[in-house]
Structure formats: structure tokens, C-alpha cells
Amino acid sequence: MAVVTFENMTKYFGKVGAVKGLNLSINEGEFMVLLGPSGCGKTTTMRLVAGLEKATEGTVSFNGQVVNNVPVRERNVSMVFQIGSLFPHMSVFNNIAFPLHAVRWPKGKIRTRVEEVAEQLQIEELLTRRPHELSGGQAQRVALGRGLVRKPEVLLLDEPLASVDAKLRDELRVEIRKIQEIFKCTTIYVTHDQVEAMSIADRITVMNLGELQQEGAPDDLYSKPSNLFVADFVGRPPMNLLECTYEETSGLLNFGAFTLPLPEAVRGKLSGRGELIFGVRPENLSIATEGNGKNTIKGKIYVMENLGGETIITVDAGEHQIRIRTGSDLASQIDATKDIQIAINNISKVHFFDKQTKENLVYK
Amino acid sequence: MSDIGKKKNLLALVVSPTPTVLKYVVLLAILLYVFLPLAWLLLTAVDTNPGAYLKLPDGLTFGYIWGIITSKPIKSGSGQATHPIYMTNWIVNSLVLASVSMVVVVICASLASYGLSRLQMRGKGVLMTILLLAGFMPATAKILPLFRLCRQLGILNNLPGIGVVVASGSMGMMIWIMKGFFDNIPRDLEEQAWVYGYSRIRALFKVVLPAAGPGLAVIAFLSFMRAWGAFTLPLVLIRKESLFPISIGISSVLFADPGELGLSVDYGSIAALCILYAVPSVVIFYFFRKHLMSIRLTKIEVR
Amino acid sequence: MLGGENRVLLFCLLPALVLVIIFQFIPSVQTIWYSLTNVALLGKKALKWDFLGVGNYVRLVSDRYFWKSFSVTMRYVAVSLVFRFAIGLISALFISSKMKGRTVIALFLLLPMAIPGVMHAFVWISMIEPRAGTINRIFRWMGLPPQSWTYGRITESLIMINTWAGYVLPMLIMASALASIPKEYHEAAEIYGASAWMKYWKVIFPIIRMPLMFCMIIIVKEDMDDFTYAYMYTGEAPRADYKSELLSLYAYHKAFNYYELGYGCAVGVIIALFILVLTLAQVKAGRLAK
Numbered sequence: 001m002a003v004v005t006f007e008n009m010t011k012y013f014g015k016v017g018a019v020k021g022l023n024l025s026i027n028e029g030e031f032m033v034l035l036g037p038s039g040c041g042k043t044t045t046m047r048l049v050a051g052l053e054k055a056t057e058g059t060v061s062f063n064g065q066v067v068n069n070v071p072v073r074e075r076n077v078s079m080v081f082q083i084g085s086l087f088p089h090m091s092v093f094n095n096i097a098f099p100l101h102a103v104r105w106p107k108g109k110i111r112t113r114v115e116e117v118a119e120q121l122q123i124e125e126l127l128t129r130r131p132h133e134l135s136g137g138q139a140q141r142v143a144l145g146r147g148l149v150r151k152p153e154v155l156l157l158d159e160p161l162a163s164v165d166a167k168l169r170d171e172l173r174v175e176i177r178k179i180q181e182i183f184k185c186t187t188i189y190v191t192h193d194q195v196e197a198m199s200i201a202d203r204i205t206v207m208n209l210g211e212l213q214q215e216g217a218p219d220d221l222y223s224k225p226s227n228l229f230v231a232d233f234v235g236r237p238p239m240n241l242l243e244c245t246y247e248e249t250s251g252l253l254n255f256g257a258f259t260l261p262l263p264e265a266v267r268g269k270l271s272g273r274g275e276l277i278f279g280v281r282p283e284n285l286s287i288a289t290e291g292n293g294k295n296t297i298k299g300k301i302y303v304m305e306n307l308g309g310e311t312i313i314t315v316d317a318g319e320h321q322i323r324i325r326t327g328s329d330l331a332s333q334i335d336a337t338k339d340i341q342i343a344i345n346n347i348s349k350v351h352f353f354d355k356q357t358k359e360n361l362v363y364k
Numbered sequence: 365m366s367d368i369g370k371k372k373n374l375l376a377l378v379v380s381p382t383p384t385v386l387k388y389v390v391l392l393a394i395l396l397y398v399f400l401p402l403a404w405l406l407l408t409a410v411d412t413n414p415g416a417y418l419k420l421p422d423g424l425t426f427g428y429i430w431g432i433i434t435s436k437p438i439k440s441g442s443g444q445a446t447h448p449i450y451m452t453n454w455i456v457n458s459l460v461l462a463s464v465s466m467v468v469v470v471i472c473a474s475l476a477s478y479g480l481s482r483l484q485m486r487g488k489g490v491l492m493t494i495l496l497l498a499g500f501m502p503a504t505a506k507i508l509p510l511f512r513l514c515r516q517l518g519i520l521n522n523l524p525g526i527g528v529v530v531a532s533g534s535m536g537m538m539i540w541i542m543k544g545f546f547d548n549i550p551r552d553l554e555e556q557a558w559v560y561g562y563s564r565i566r567a568l569f570k571v572v573l574p575a576a577g578p579g580l581a582v583i584a585f586l587s588f589m590r591a592w593g594a595f596t597l598p599l600v601l602i603r604k605e606s607l608f609p610i611s612i613g614i615s616s617v618l619f620a621d622p623g624e625l626g627l628s629v630d631y632g633s634i635a636a637l638c639i640l641y642a643v644p645s646v647v648i649f650y651f652f653r654k655h656l657m658s659i660r661l662t663k664i665e666v667r
Numbered sequence: 668m669l670g671g672e673n674r675v676l677l678f679c680l681l682p683a684l685v686l687v688i689i690f691q692f693i694p695s696v697q698t699i700w701y702s703l704t705n706v707a708l709l710g711k712k713a714l715k716w717d718f719l720g721v722g723n724y725v726r727l728v729s730d731r732y733f734w735k736s737f738s739v740t741m742r743y744v745a746v747s748l749v750f751r752f753a754i755g756l757i758s759a760l761f762i763s764s765k766m767k768g769r770t771v772i773a774l775f776l777l778l779p780m781a782i783p784g785v786m787h788a789f790v791w792i793s794m795i796e797p798r799a800g801t802i803n804r805i806f807r808w809m810g811l812p813p814q815s816w817t818y819g820r821i822t823e824s825l826i827m828i829n830t831w832a833g834y835v836l837p838m839l840i841m842a843s844a845l846a847s848i849p850k851e852y853h854e855a856a857e858i859y860g861a862s863a864w865m866k867y868w869k870v871i872f873p874i875i876r877m878p879l880m881f882c883m884i885i886i887v888k889e890d891m892d893d894f895t896y897a898y899m900y901t902g903e904a905p906r907a908d909y910k911s912e913l914l915s916l917y918a919y920h921k922a923f924n925y926y927e928l929g930y931g932c933a934v935g936v937i938i939a940l941f942i943l944v945l946t947l948a949q950v951k952a953g954r955l956a957k
Contacts (some may be wrong), residue, residue, distance in 0.1 A: 050858055072857045079858045085851035089873045101869075102860030146859065391761055391772075394754060397831065398776060400801050404793035405786075416792050417799035472683040479679030495683065499691030501698050502892040502942055504915035505935025508922045509697035510690070511708070532690035535683050564675065593783030595895045600923070611785040615899050618789065638789060642782040649781035650774070 001186050002153035003028050004049060008058035011044055018044040020210040021058070026188065026203075031180055033189045033201035036233070041210040042190045046156050049188060050077050062153050073102070078147030079156040082163060086131040086142055093127040096145045103150070117145045120182055136164050137172055144176070148183045155180070157189045161196065173200050194234050198222070206230050223349070228358035231279050231351060237312055240285070242278045242320050243355065246270055253278060257318020258297050263347045266362055270352060273361065279351035280344060282312065282325035287334055288343035296341040297322065304331060315342060408635035416631060428636035451637050453606055454613035457523060458592060458641075461609050464527025465591035470584050472531070473538040474576070478568065480539065481546035492543075496536040503533075507600045514601055521604045529601065530591045538583045545579025546572070582655045585648045592645055610641045698939075702932035709926050716929070723933035733934065735909040736917040739822055743829070743913060744890045750830040751886050755837025760867075762838070763845040773842075780835035787832045788899040795824045802827075821900060821911045828896050833889070837882050844878035845871070877952070884949045888942050894919070914938050 004026040011019040019041040026032045034042035047053045048060055051072035059066045067075060078099075086095045093114055094101075100110045118124045121141045131139060140160060147155050160176065161169045177200040180187050191197055197204050198218045205215040206229070213233075214226045225231035231239045244255045248271065252259045255278070262270065270276070288296050299317035311331035313324045322342060334340065344350065352361045400418060408414040412423035430436075435452040480492060499506060510529070511520075519525025549572055557567035573580070595611045602608060608616060614637065617629055702723055706716040727733050762773040779787065794801045795816035803813035816824045848871060856866040872879065894915040901911045905920050912920075914934060922931030 052854055073860045077858060081851045081855065083851060085855045087852065087870055099859040102865060390757060394758060398778060401790035401794055405790045416796045418793050418801045472686060475679045476683035479676040483673060483676045485673055495687060498687045499695055501695040501939050504892055504894050504918060505698045505939050506694045508918065508928055508931050508935060509701055510694045513694060528686065529690050532686040535687050539683060595785055611783060614785050614789055618899060634789065638786050642786060645783050646781045
């Protein structure tokens with residue numbers, strides 16, 4: 001079980017930079033999720049760990065030893081693919097035993113180990129079946145069994161739930177996490193689904209266009225996004241991001257259709273800044289019962305989406321569209337035809353981003 | 365836990381060749397295996413003093429090729445009375461044979477496959493199977509009675525007639541291929557033509573056939589190539605020397621005396637002829653290789 | 668069912684159907700029919716012949732030349748299979764790999780299939796010529812005794828030519844089968860520690876074992892009926908030692924040299940039976956795959 005370190009890791013495919021100067025360290029036994037949209041470099045990063053791609057520049061290390069030139073089959077890395085890729089002509093037992101056959105374990109030892117793993121994964125009764133006889137969830141567990149049977153340095157999971165039914169996905173992701181906890185394997189999990197990432201990761205690394213955007217615990221990414229991309233990507237529905245201008249003399253943020261006073265606490269950090277992007281999460285907003293127009297935003301309701309327990313209200317305020325998340329009971333009492341006032345619940349939980357650099361000016 | 369990147373034993377590297385070296389040796393062996401006979405062909409065709417073995421030319425000459433073009437005769441060797449052989453005749457005969465075969469195939473197969481494609485009848489599958497399997501005996505078994513049959517029909521030593529026979533050999537497969545092309549042309553195309561007043565025949569010619577053009581090209585060239593290289597059928601059905609196609613012609617000068625393997629053969633001329641002989645075949649093959657290969661591969665699955 | 672439109676379409680089938688029936692179906696049936704008679708190609712028996720029932724076949728059983736031809740053919744087919752398949756497979760592996768120049772090599776390796784069959788036998792004269800032919804020259808260079816490829820070893824020579832021309836088809840079949848394997852299987856095998864040997868033997872080949880098997884059956888079906896090379900190196904009459912006398916050539920000689928059409932057809936039917944058995948195996952294997 002290894003500590004995985006990337007130093008300035010770069011991978012170009014021809015002229016296309018898939019990964020650019022990645023610096024990251026993953027701790028022993030940690031469940032690290034690489035999160036980002038398609039093409040952000042997360043899969044390439046993972047394949048660089050496996051050795052299926054060779055770095056153009058920079059290094060990948062396991063426990064301090066550089067493994068750039070170690071061939072794939074010698075790295076002792078395990079990978080679970082999107083389609084499982086269990087060998088179709090072999091029984092479940094032989095699939096799981098495959099890595100052990102490769103290093104020539106004696107038959108008795110293989111049998112013991114495979115049955116041990118099968119028990120931990122609760123798939124003992126599947127050992128004689130063929131992959132095509134398994135359900136999606138069972139196949140994933142077998143694939144994990146194959147991955148963990150020989151105690152790999154790193155376990156890699158490449159969007160393993162992408163082709164699984166939505167309902168099953170929630171159950172399976174928790175299962176994967178639980179299994180990882182049993183085996184305590186350093187794990188890299190790749191996904192584009194931020195709900196998945198938030199749910200099971202120890203730490204998340206957000207990537208975009210080959211570059212690391214932010215890495216940290218899910219909570220940190222959620223409450224302290226270090227740039228606009230992370231703020232927008234993490235959280236559903238996404239954070240409201242509104243363009244405004246800071247008028248230092250009056251201490252007001254000018255949004256065009258309305259203004260808001262700048263919170264005292266951040267006044268120092270924002271001095272000298274002109275154009276900003278203001279960020280506030282939908283659950284941090286509510287419909288005000290009384291508003292005085294100075295600390296609230298006036299707007300007209302565009303649409304109310306009742307999701308059952310909660311309702312997402314989209315409000316038009318001038319050229320801005322703002323989303324609010326609120327309980328459905330409260331929402332049902334609102335008259336959608338009248339103008340309403342939006343209030344910010346917790347003023348310390350708002351964000352300010354530089355319009356040019358996109359960086360979070362308050363939490364760096 | 366594991367040693368990552370163990371250093372290989374240097375001695376082991378020296379004693380046994382690495383997999384990569386062995387790989388290239390094997391590849392080289394295969395390439396040589398393919399290349400050497402062909403190298404001889406190319407060199408012999410321009411060698412002033414050719415032999416039945418690989419050697420560098422004593423002198424270069426284009427005389428052989430020139431001889432073919434200008435219809436110079438070559439002498440047949442071996443003990444028997446020598447008589448001049450005009451290889452140009454062979455070329456002409458092959459052209460006639462292959463062209464007739466091609467035309468027959470294109471007309472009959474495209475008609476038949478059009479019919480099969482548009483036919484809506486319960487026994488359609490049966491008909492297709494009949495066409496494919498009608499010649500159910502292996503080729504050499506069939507030619508024995510075919511000789512008698514063709515003699516009775518009077519088409520022995522008749523190049524166009526034999527072209528027809530050759531055409532019949534691949535008819536099933538050509539229909540099968542062409543039907544695929546027609547199936548891909550939606551009925552709507554024809555129906556539109558009908559709506560505008562075209563009769564079925566005119567619609568066929570003006571709309572459907574042009575759309576099936578690529579398919580027609582494929583079966584035309586395939587059948588030409590097949591007839592161009594045909595050996596067994598012409599061997600049995602053509603007994604008159606002046607009517608030999610190239611394949612039989614080459615064979616005829618090779619072993620007048622089997623044990624000697626035709627040592628007294630004019631290798632230069634035959635080699636030059638072979639190159640000319642191969643040209644249409646190679647050109648067609650490489651030009652159509654994507655089609656041809658997919659056809660061969662599907663033929664496997666069907667058969 | 669036989670509406671006006673269908674009538675027209677059926678007429679379209681007519682020319683092809685007529686040709687196929689006359690020149691393919693009838694001869695096929697005749698082969699079987701003649702094999703039961705002693706019809707001759709020329710002479711008296713061409714017009715007045717007797718029905719022999721299985722007479723020809725009985726005669727085959729005690730015909731030692733038939734059995735010589737049979738054993739030559741079996742050896743030819745078996746050894747050709749091994750080499751055609753082996754070279755085809757190795758070539759397929761090369762052209763399916765990521766090797767540089769593999770497109771050019773692939774195009775080159777297609778050559779024997781692109782040139783007409785008669786040429787194969789012609790160009791190979793330069794290889795098997797006993798005094799200065801290429802193979803014997805290589806043998807001498809390697810210190811091996813030169814062989815009599817044109818006499819005693821004529822069967823081996825035929826096998827070499829057949830392999831030279833015949834590796835292309837298995838190469839194509841297997842290259843296409845290899846290409847159909849998703850790269851995830853390759854990657855998984857590598858990641859989980861398999862050496863190249865183990866990967867191919869335990870993962871890749873088992874996955875494509877259906878096409879591989881079909882390939883082998885097709886090769887054998889083709890080779891059973893091989894004629895051209897054997898004829899070109901033998902001529903109108905069999906060699907004294909019968910070492911080049913493939914079954915199809917034996918049938919041909921019987922019919923056209925000895926004029927015994929009926930007997931020749933019987934040999935032809937024997938060949939057909941083998942091919943029938945192989946085709947049945949092919950169909951059964953195909954059903955098993957589903």
C-alpha cells in the first residue's frame with residue numbers, strides 16, 4: 001500500500017496537454033477521488049499511475065521511489081474498468097485468481113486466498129459462475145476482488161459506476177467505499193459525478209483541462225472553493241455566481257439591478273478590487289418575509305421546482321438569475337405571482353472571486 | 365511490499381536473446397520467405413542470362429517485355445519439335461475470357477440480386493440458399509463431368525462459352541454480395557421514380573443502378589480477377605493451344621518434361637509475362653482491398 | 668403470392684439460375700452419378716457404359732495408388748494447416764501490434780494473395796531448383812545437406828508453396844479477430860501481471876477461439892481440393908513415386924489420362940465427403956458459439 005506522489009507530472013498527446021504540471025500526494029490507505037468534467041485529465045492521471053501511459057515530463061512515485069520506467073506488469077497496481085473487463089471465458093474464481101497465477105503462487109495458496117477475498121466481498125457462492133451470468137453489482141464486486149486479491153500498492157477505479165443504473169449507483173458507491181475500508185488500500189477513484197465524489201472521498205482533487213484546480217476534503221471544497229471552477233462544479237444545484245462591481249467609497253456591491261452592502265469582515269481583502277464575481281449557495285438564501293431593499297434582493301419568481309422534500313426556486317433579478325433552495329412546506333406558501341425579496345441567511349458564507357483570475361479572494 | 369523495478373540479471377540478458385530481438389528475427393524470416401521468390405521474378409524479367417535460380421542479372425534488358433508487346437514468339441524447349449509460341453495470344457485470350465466472365469457476372473448477378481432484394485416472397489431464403497449451394501461439389505470433382513457436358517453443348521475450346529462457365533462458378537457469392545448493396549438502397553428511391561412516371565425498368569437503370577454503382581464495381585472487378593487467374597476450368601475445357609489463356613500458357617511451357625521442371629524454359633520471357641499477368645490482379649486487389657477483405661471474411665462466416 | 672411484381676422479379680433471377688443449374692448443379696449431380704458407373708471420357712465406354720453401383724468404391728479400397736495419393740494428401744493438408752496457421756497467426760500478431768511500419772508490412776504480406784495462382788508455382792521454381800535454387804543455397808550456407816526438392820521432396824515443396832500463398836487468409840481472419848478484442852482486456856491482463864506469453868495464451872486466444880477454429884476448418888477445406896500447384900509440377904501423368912499426387916490430381920489423371928471418368932468421379936466424391944464432414948463440423952461449431 002503506497003504513498004503516491006506526483007511531481008510536475010505532465011502528459012502531452014501530440015500537441016494536446018492532457019495533464020499539465022500536476023503536483024499531488026496521496027496518503028497511504030487514502031480514498032482519493034479525481035473529479036472533473038470529460039477531458040480534464042483525471043483518467044490520464046490514473047493511467048499514468050498504472051503505467052498504461054508514459055509521462056512526458058515529471059514523475060510518479062510510490063513510497064518515494066520513482067516508477068516512471070517500471071513496466072505495467074511490475075507495478076503491482078490494480079485497476080477496475082468501467083465495463084469491468086472480467087475475462088469472459090473464465091470462471092469468477094479464475095478471474096480473481098488471475099493476478100496470483102501471473103506471479104506463480106502455488107495452487108493451494110491461491111485457493112485459500114481467493115476464498116478469503118470472496119468471503120470478505122460476500123461473493124463465495126458466485127465462484128463457479130461466468131461473468132455473463134452476473135448482475136452489474138456482482139460483477140463489480142468480482143472485479144474488486146480481482147483487484148484486491150494480491151494487496152496492490154494502489155487500487156484504481158475508472159468511473160466504475162458510469163454504466164450502472166442510477167438507483168444502483170448510490171448503493172454501489174457506498175459498497176465500494178466499505179470494501180476499501182476493509183482492505184485499507186490506497187485508492188484513486190475517477191468520476192465526473194460530484195455527488196459521488198462528495199459522498200465517498202477522503203479527499204477530492206478537482207481537475208479541469210489538465211490542471212489541478214483544488215484538492216482537499218469534501219467539506220473544504222464545498223465551503224472554501226479556491227476558484228470559480230470548483231465553486232461552480234461542486235454542489236448541486238450549483239452556486240449562484242453573479243457579476244458585480246465593488247464601489248469602495250460607498251461600500252456597496254453593485255449588481256446592476258440591485259445593490260448589497262459589503263460584509264465588514266472582507267472589506268480589507270477586497271480593497272482595490274473593482275469587478276468581482278459574487279458567489280452564494282442556494283441553501284444560503286431564502287425568501288424574506290419582510291424586506292427593506294437594502295440587505296435583500298428584489299426579484300420575480302421564474303419557476304419553482306418541487307423536488308419532494310425541497311423546492312428549487314429560480315428568481316429573476318434584473319439580468320441575474322438566482323436559485324434558492326428551500327423547504328417545500330415554506331415554498332408552498334409563497335405567492336409566485338408577486339415580487340419577492342431574497343435574503344442571505346449567513347453572510348459569512350459568501351464568496352468573492354476575481355473576475356480575471358477567477359480566484360477566491362477570501363479563502364485561498 | 366514489492367520490489368519495484370528489479371534489475372534484470374545481466375548474464376541472463378546475454379545468454380538468451382531478449383523477446384524483442386527474437387521478434388524481429390522471426391519477422392525478417394517471414395518477410396524473406398515472401399520476398400525471395402518475387403525478387404527472382406523481378407530480376408529474371410530483366411536478366412540477359414536468366415536461370416531458374418536467384419541471381420543478380422548478368423546484364424539488364426527490357427527485351428523480354430518488349431518482346432511481349434511486339435508479339436515476338438518464344439521457343440518452347442524440351443526435346444519435342446520446337447515451335448514458336450506467341451505469348452500475346454495468351455494475353456488476348458485471357459482478356460477475352462475474363463471480360464466475358466465479368467460481363468456475364470455483372471448482368472446476371474445484378475439482375476438476380478435486384479430481384480432477390482426486392483422480392484417479397486416466403487421462399488426467398490430458400491432461393492438464396494439454392495443459388496449459393498447449387499454447386500455443392502468441390503471444384504475438381506465438378507470439372508470431370510463438366511468436360512463431357514461442355515463437349516455435348518459444343519462450347520469446348522470456345523473462349524466466350526468458357527467465360528460463361530467460369531462466371532457460373534462464383535455466381536452465388538456475387539449475387540449474395542450484390543444483394544447486400546441493393547438492400548442498402550431504400551425502396552423509396554424507386555417508388556419516387558415510379559410516382560414521377562418512370563416504368564420499373566427505366567427506374568432501375570436511371571435510379572437504382574447508379575446508386576448501386578460501387579457494388580457493381582466490386583463484383584465486376586472481383587469476377588474479372590477470378591477469371592483472370594482461373595486455372596482448373598480452362599485447363600480442362602480448352603485443349604487448343606492457340607486459345608490458351610495466360611495461366612494455362614505458362615503451365616504448358618513449364619514441364620513438357622515433368623522431372624526436369626521445365627529446365628529449358630525461356631525464363632526471361634515467362635518472368636516478364638508473369639509481371640504483366642500480375643499487374644491487373646495486383647492493381648484490382650490493392651484498390652479494392654477493403655471490400656475484398658470484408659467479402660472474404662464474411663464468406664467465411666457464411667460458409 | 669405470385670403477383671405481377673413478383674413475377675417480374677422472378678424473371679430477374681432466371682439468367683443466373685439457369686447458368687448455375689446448368690454449369691454448377693448438374694455437374695455436381697453428375698459427379699455422383701458417374702461415380703456409380705464405368706463411363707469413360709473417350710472410346711466405347713463413352714457411349715455405352717454400365718452401372719456399377721458401388722463398384723468403383725470397392726475398387727478404391729484395394730487401389731494402392733489411391734491410398735498413396737490419399738496419404739500424400741493427408742500429409743499435405745496436415746502440414747499445410749500447421750504452417751499456414753502458424754505463419755498466418757504470427758503475421759497477424761505483427762500487423763495488429765503497434766509496431767512502426769506495420770501498414771507497409773501488412774500491404775507487403777498481402778502480395779501472395781494478390782497475384783494469380785499460376786505464378787506461385789512459377790516463381791517457386793527458383794526456390795526449389797536443386798542445384799542453385801534459393802532454399803538449397805541457404806541450406807548449404809547453414810551446413811545442412813541440400814535436398815532434392817523437385818524429386819524426392821516434391822510433397823514438401825508443394826507444402827511450402829501452399830503455405831507461401833495460403834498464410835494470407837488466416838492472417839486476415841486472425842487480424843480481424845484480434846482487432847475485435849477491446850483494449851480493456853489487454854490492459855487488465857497487463858496490469859494484473861501477465862507476461863506477454865500468458866496474456867496471449869490465457870486471455871486473448873481463448874477469447875477468439877471461435878474464429879481460430881473456423882479458420883482452421885476453412886484452411887483444411889481449401890487444401891483438400893488443391894490442384895494447381897500439384898498439376899504444374901506433375902503434368903498430365905502421375906509421377907512414378909506418386910509423391911505429388913494429391914487426391915484431386917489423382918481424380919484428374921484418372922479421368923483425363925486414363926479416361927476413366929467414372930472412377931475419377933468416385934475419387935472426387937471421396938474428396939467431397941471429407942469437405943462435407945468438415946462443413947458439418949463448421950456448422951456445429953457455429954451453433955455452439957451461440
